[in-house]
Amino acid sequence: MDKLKKWLKENEITEVECVVSDLSGIARGKIAPVDKFINEGEMRLPESVLLQTVTGDYVDDDIYYALLDEADIDFICKPDEDAVYLLPWTVEKTAQIIHDTFDKMGNPIELTPRNVLKKVLKLYEEKNWKPVVAPEMEFYLTARCEDPDLPLEPPIGRSGRMETGRQSFSIDAANEFDPLFEDMYEWCETQGLAIDTLIHEEGVAQMEINFRHGDPLVLADQVFLFKRTLREAALKHQVVATFMSKPITDEPGSAMHLHQSIVDAKTGKNVFTNEDGTSSSLFYGHIAGLQQFIPEMLPMFAPNVNSFRRFLPDTSAPVNVEWGEENRTCGLRVPSCSPQARRVENRLPGADANSYLAIAASLLCGYIGMVRDLKPTPPAQGRGYEIRSPILPYTLEAALEMMENCDEVAEYLGESFARGYIAVKRKEQENFKRVISSWEREFLLLTV
Incomplete structure (x- = not known):
């Protein structure tokens, strides 16, 4: 102390x-x-x-x-x-x-998310491996609304107007909220949060913040703190920042993309790369582990009922565990980079995921693939949105059932965590079912 x-x-x-x-x-x-x-x-x-x-x-x-x-x-x-x-x-x-x-x-x-991540990092430590991650956080800015039954609307920017249309990578659209983002950057710097690039994403008033790569536990802490920091900055400027996976109908969902690589703890060299610069068997094993176990641990990447709305058709989210080089339509993207920076980008996690659990699950999937020497499918070519892997569950109920039947969750993360997490998410699902939606009132009230 x-x-x-x-x-x-x-x-x-x-x-x-x-x-x-x-x-x-x-x-x-x-x-x-x-x-x-x-x-x-x-x-x-x-x-x-x-x-x-x-x-x-x-x-x-x-x-x-x-x-x-x-x-x-x-x-x-x-x-x-x-x-x-x-x-x-x-x-x-x-x-x-x-x-x-x-x-x-x-x-x-065992039930604490930070301890779950530490448990996974211990597995890597025992192999003299050190994971490196870099999260990318997407989020929406919306106007303040006191009634949860009303749809969210874009906030008013500096111009005095709401944003309309697709504004992907627009500098001017991002600058509409300069005062808010100036506070966000200043407050993150004060706290030592390693945020990097700000990007305007595809949705209306949807943004993305990239974090600099580093230690998984430190980055999980920082994402945990960043969410609160951004919300506070938004409230100061009379708007709302939300990390809901799918907050607005017919707009793209928000993801937490995870870039991950593994270095040798002694040499600092990327174990995904052979001496001659080619991809190593550990690299392919890591991808194969992600492919095999993401579906079985999906509730740690998509933890809420709302999370699965992001996986609906035509939502810009890859609904598969295919992998491809420089292919954003795959759930697992391998960016074009130098051999020492070789990494995998897991594009499945939602922005609403618990950062500790999403990073823990993503690294665990890759770890199992590495130690079991699993083999991935051939890399996908071309547009992958239409490749809907049949093993990927598309509802929270189905995902929880798959997670419950996955022996590796209890084996590596502990039985108490597995039972407790699944029970919490099932209770939330039960609470959701008790709520009558506006869709039901609109289309069923006077017609059935």
Whole structure:
């Protein structure tokens, strides 16, 4: 704690936000005066937050009490001294500190997404491999709306007008929201978030931010924090930023594309590349693992009912696990680059995915393919949108069933995580089914 205490004092911090990510990627925790935080040195939270849905409900009792103590005990949260961030939008000088979670015996909590990612990274460490990732986050800016039954609309830009039509890569369209993005970049720089290029995407007021490549745990933390940072910047400018996978009808969905490569931990060389510069067997094994296991771990890439709306026909999202060189219509794209930078881009994850779980799942799929020496299909040629891999589930219900039947999820990530995550997502699916949609009222109310 000495390093952390020194940082808090040097930055004149008065409040500390102690946070962990729940299964849905929501920040849970406590806000404490800095003196109390220093004196106690750790935080406690009830175990129940680990099985809480995005709606605030809990899973059914049979799962709840099978995975958690009946007395609803606390688990222990300890600050990670390398995950400390200065919040630039607060009135008081406030630090946000990501915590790791443990039981009373000091064992990592299996249900915590950050621990899930750490477990996968340990597998790589044991092979003397070091993964490198670079996320790309798509999102929409929308006008503020208090009624969730009303469709979202584009916000008013500097010109005083709403954006219309397709504005892919338009500089002027992105500049409509310059004041917001200036705050976003400044606030990210203050926190040390490694964001890079800003791009206007295909949808109306849809943008993309690229992160610089780096350590998977650090990048997962940064994506987790970036979502909150962007939302705060948007609220300051009277608009809304959303990472919903498919927030607007007939507009493209939002993805979290993951670029991933593996280097030798001792030499720093890319294990995807042979000495002569050609693609290695480990590279092909990694692709094959992604092809085989993405369908079985899809709920970690597409975690919500809304996620699967992005996979509907004509939505610009590749609904397949094909791979191809420089082919954005494939679920797995191999960018054109130097041999040392050889990597795979997983284009299946949605922007709504929990960054820890999406990165963990993507790396785990590739890892299994590497250690089992799996072989990929031949690379796809031409337009891949029409290639709808029959093994890819297209509803959350079907995806959860496939995940439940995947032995590798429990084997590598733990049985408690597998049962808990599936139970949380099934509870959310059940809650969704209880809501009568506007489509049903419009087309069924007076016709059936």
